[in-house]
Amino acid sequence: MFRYYLKLGALSIRANPALSALMVAAIAIGIGACMTIFTIQHMMGSNPIPHKSAQLRHVQMDSWSDANPYNDGANPPIQLTYTDARNLLAAEQAVRQIATFKSGRIVEPEDPDELPYTVSGRATSKDFFAMFDVPFKYGSAWDAAADLSEEFVVVISEPLNERMFGGEDSTGRRITMNGDTFRIVGVLDTWSPVVKFYDLNNNPHEPVEDTFFPFSTAMANEYGNEGNTNCWKPPEGGDRAAFLNSECIWIQFWVEIPDQAAETQYMNYLDAYVEQQKELGRFPRPLDNRLPDVEEWMILNEVVDDDVSVLLGLAVLFLIVCLLNTIGLLLAKVMRRTKDISLRRALGASKASLFSQYIIEAGMIGVAGGLLGIGTTWLGLLGIRNLFNRFDFVEKLTHMDWSMTALAIVLAVVSALAAALYPTWRACQVTPASQLRIQ
Amino acid sequence: MLKMTDVSKIYRTDTVETHALREFSLTVDEGEFVSVTGPSGSGKTTFLNIAGLLEEMTSGTYELDGRDISKLNDRERSRVRNEKIGFIFQSFNLIPELNIFDNVDVPLRYRGLNAAERKRRIEESLDMVGLASRLKHQPAQLSGGQQQRVAIARALAGEPRFLLADEPTGNLDTHMADSVLDLLSEINSNGVTIIMVTHELTLADRAKRNIFVRDGQVTDAAPEFLRAANG
Ligand SMILES: Nc1ncnc2c1ncn2[C@@H]1O[C@H](COP(=O)(O)OP(=O)(O)O)[C@@H](O)[C@H]1O
Numbered sequence A: 001m002f003r004y005y006l007k008l009g010a011l012s013i014r015a016n017p018a019l020s021a022l023m024v025a026a027i028a029i030g031i032g033a034c035m036t037i038f039t040i041q042h043m044m045g046s047n048p049i050p051h052k053s054a055q056l057r058h059v060q061m062d063s064w065s066d067a068n069p070y071n072d073g074a075n076p077p078i079q080l081t082y083t084d085a086r087n088l089l090a091a092e093q094a095v096r097q098i099a100t101f102k103s104g105r106i107v108e109p110e111d112p113d114e115l116p117y118t119v120s121g122r123a124t125s126k127d128f129f130a131m132f133d134v135p136f137k138y139g140s141a142w143d144a145a146a147d148l149s150e151e152f153v154v155v156i157s158e159p160l161n162e163r164m165f166g167g168e169d170s171t172g173r174r175i176t177m178n179g180d181t182f183r184i185v186g187v188l189d190t191w192s193p194v195v196k197f198y199d200l201n202n203n204p205h206e207p208v209e210d211t212f213f214p215f216s217t218a219m220a221n222e223y224g225n226e227g228n229t230n231c232w233k234p235p236e237g238g239d240r241a242a243f244l245n246s247e248c249i250w251i252q253f254w255v256e257i258p259d260q261a262a263e264t265q266y267m268n269y270l271d272a273y274v275e276q277q278k279e280l281g282r283f284p285r286p287l288d289n290r291l292p293d294v295e296e297w298m299i300l301n302e303v304v305d306d307d308v309s310v311l312l313g314l315a316v317l318f319l320i321v322c323l324l325n326t327i328g329l330l331l332a333k334v335m336r337r338t339k340d341i342s343l344r345r346a347l348g349a350s351k352a353s354l355f356s357q358y359i360i361e362a363g364m365i366g367v368a369g370g371l372l373g374i375g376t377t378w379l380g381l382l383g384i385r386n387l388f389n390r391f392d393f394v395e396k397l398t399h400m401d402w403s404m405t406a407l408a409i410v411l412a413v414v415s416a417l418a419a420a421l422y423p424t425w426r427a428c429q430v431t432p433a434s435q436l437r438i439q
Numbered sequence B: 001m002l003k004m005t006d007v008s009k010i011y012r013t014d015t016v017e018t019h020a021l022r023e024f025s026l027t028v029d030e031g032e033f034v035s036v037t038g039p040s041g042s043g044k045t046t047f048l049n050i051a052g053l054l055e056e057m058t059s060g061t062y063e064l065d066g067r068d069i070s071k072l073n074d075r076e077r078s079r080v081r082n083e084k085i086g087f088i089f090q091s092f093n094l095i096p097e098l099n100i101f102d103n104v105d106v107p108l109r110y111r112g113l114n115a116a117e118r119k120r121r122i123e124e125s126l127d128m129v130g131l132a133s134r135l136k137h138q139p140a141q142l143s144g145g146q147q148q149r150v151a152i153a154r155a156l157a158g159e160p161r162f163l164l165a166d167e168p169t170g171n172l173d174t175h176m177a178d179s180v181l182d183l184l185s186e187i188n189s190n191g192v193t194i195i196m197v198t199h200e201l202t203l204a205d206r207a208k209r210n211i212f213v214r215d216g217q218v219t220d221a222a223p224e225f226l227r228a229a230n231g
């Protein structure tokens, strides 16, 4: 029977081409609006490193004030103090660990006629690259010795390598930034995670940094921090040493935890560490160490913008308006076909079979609307990309993946079926004889 | 066997109540060919629609093949319509988008027969009405008489026990009407019970039994008004 209903659906769609086209268009437009916004929301929150995200853990320790708990006590602080970052780094209790902060640099070109320019930069440890599966085009990360002896080594991004060296293998070459001359040890390959998960203090969708250099080097040479700094009590003194010894938090700390055992082990270490710090008069709050993984970290940091949720709400409302329109069109179609309906009823069609026939026809309209909806979504995303092309990160957010494509079709079919319920019910109310009488 | 006892049908609108049938009682036996005549508006179509389960009665009892029709739900009523009853309408009521083959196929689809069986029945019944060569034609390509024959083939394809015809020749000229009547007689001789509504006495005479309806009731004999009406 299913195939018979498909055939009837096709006949009916062909018999009412204008009405059918209007319905398909209404659904496609509604789906396009919804899916455009939803794709952006989805991409904003999508896992940037799915194969490994569960093993990458951000370290949270409650170093905050007892009188005025961080985040009202719901969550420990989202960064570490320098004291703790240094201690955890030195302890090396995880397979891999990094302390990191953002620090922009000014490049001084070799050619004296060329003006200096700013680049983004990140102070981190050598494990950064292995932990986050960062791809290299040339060279590699620096080694442990470089971290230890505060060497001036740097890994640069592909775009910067393009700009400075025309894309050539630049490992071994020099680059001077803020008066310090660095040796290039590696050049990244294209690397643009949808979410810059390792630093959610800044725009989570901005491109990765242009330069990466050792945390130890940055500290030894007093590089400034571009991220947030939060303090619950002022440093005891105005100099840098006082700041570094303070309870101000400004460093992100990540560890790689391969399995459950490693997690337990690292947790035990953290607990012991905090207990030890408590004896030194720090950490007034109860023990609250946490190791959220990448996805938990993204949720905690509200990577998906609330504005986008509001937009999505509006888009859903728009889809509903489109569906109301579709309901009207379907009703018009049913009203046109009462004679056909009552004849079929007279020839033995039950209400149930008429219901199936009309629902299947609506499903066909839905599939067509969904296919066209993929097109309108694509156009919508293209529009947004062009509208906001001054922001690099928009590019990453405006791509439809397979799940979004499938969702567009499913949503279209479900919408069409929902819209068809009332008109179909009306169709089933047509009595067998009513339209066959000749007075 | 078809048996109606004290059936009444009242059409209610906001302003008027029409008693289309009042205490209408009739028994039709297996294999009969009954004609139903009466003035316009007397309730003939209403009777036929109730007999064919197209409409529900307001009160009374109706048994078809020993089953109390008022106790059936929509699915069972649809099934009775589909399996036991064939309809022929004055205005043919073919589906214009479907070709002849597919038109005759409609009731068979709701029966759930397999493709081969449907094909056999469609060809057989179109053969019976003399249109076996027009399978792929659209209804609009046929004359009125041919369209009515397709409608008859559609009614026959389900191998019904009852054939209900409402003014089947109303839209046809005398010659075509005659040949349709020949066809109905032949069908009846194969054992199908036929009830045919008509207002033409010459056609009614070809039935084995004549029923007269007036003001929604069966009356005994052919009253004068009928003869007068037909000149
Ligand atoms: N759907 C309806 N609503 C209201 N009145 C109706 C309806 N169908 C039929 N009638 C009325 O019922 C009476 C019987 O009609 P009908 O059975 O069609 O008569 P006939 O077929 O003998 O001409 C007529 O008065 C007609 O106007």
Ligand SMILES: [Mg+2]
Pocket (backbone or CB within 6 Å): A438, A439, B044, B045, B046
């Ligand atoms: Mg009538």
